[in-house]
Amino acid sequence: MFLLSNGNKIDTEGVIEAMEDTTGARRYFFDIEKGDVVCVEKNNGKNKEKAESLVKSGRYIEIPNVPDTEQKKWMMKFAQEFLKSGNKDEKSLYAKIAKLLSGKKENSFNMALKALEKDKIGWIHGWSQWQRNCLWEEMENWFSVLPVEIEDKFEGCDDCELCKLMAQGEHICRYKRSKS
Secondary structure (H helix, E strand, C coil): CEEECCCCECCHHHHHHHHHCCCCCEEEEEECCCCCEEEEECCCHHHHHHHHHHHHHCCEEECCCCCHHHHHHHHHHHHHHHCCCCCHHHHHHHHHHHHHHHCCCCCHHHHHHHHHHHCCCCHHHHHHHHHHHHHHHHHHHHHHHCCCCEEECCCCCCCCHHHHHHHHCCCCCCCCCCCC
């Protein structure tokens, strides 16, 4: 879990959702005091004024979205990693995705996504996790350049001994060497 210096928990799900949204219909802002995410629709002038007042307050920072071009790179890497050297169906799916992503069409990412969704093996689930991991990394990188201190605090289950040790910061494993 990520915490602000005042102890407030950051809405990481909201930050990731904001980074993933490439529709252009909304703007997202991060509250550097509460850790919340505020979403403002772009559909009217009143909302534009609201967005500008959030920025001017100094308390909110606009969350950047990850452009389609970057997500296309992620999907291509995913396809190369998992589909390119697979069985006949996976190789065929890889070829289709590679062709779609290399195309110049504006919606090529969405078309490649639809191809994954239609796949009967279920590679869309693998893609969803891959994309989530990439978005998490983007979020961590963004946190590192914010003008506020953010702590990455371990959040375990609290039931097992390993989680208790991790929470205390005592997570170094020492092994005894065998005498045989």
